[in-house]
Amino acid sequence: MADVLTTIPNVGPKVAARLRRLGVERVEDLRGADPEELFERTCAMEGRQEDPCLLDTYHAAVDYATTGEARPWWEYSRERLAR
Template identity: 70%
Template sequence: MADLTSMPNVGPKIAAKLRRLDVDTPEDLQGQDGEELFERLCAMDGRRHDPCLLDTFVAAVDYANGGPPRPWWEYSRQRLARESAHGGAEQPA
């Protein structure tokens, strides 16, 4: 099994956050929802984390599910475009 830090965008600090969510390997991210992981971490900590962490989680899940390695900030651009299209706030699906 590979270590989380073998994945693009995942260094020791991000890996530690993922481990708190019971994600120990890249395989544990397969089929997960990056937004759900982010929301769970925010709930655990009782505060909203930086949205860049959300983008990093989404990038990691996408990569674990077979997507190409892409920098987390490309996911930021997509999130910001969606938010802009919905009047500044992400709308539930």
């Protein structure tokens, strides 16, 4: 059976596994989610600060699930760094 989370642009098997640990099983589970909160929960579960690129990937995944727009995660990195 194919991993439905890896059908999300920018989400590979490792990010999909992290999302599943957060209770995300389907693309629809990300609609309207808070990427910052997902990132904070991931850091807490791992017991360390994760790479901010994971936050950018969460932003890309949530936006895709919410709007259907697929943008590369590094565009979110540029926006984050510009703030």
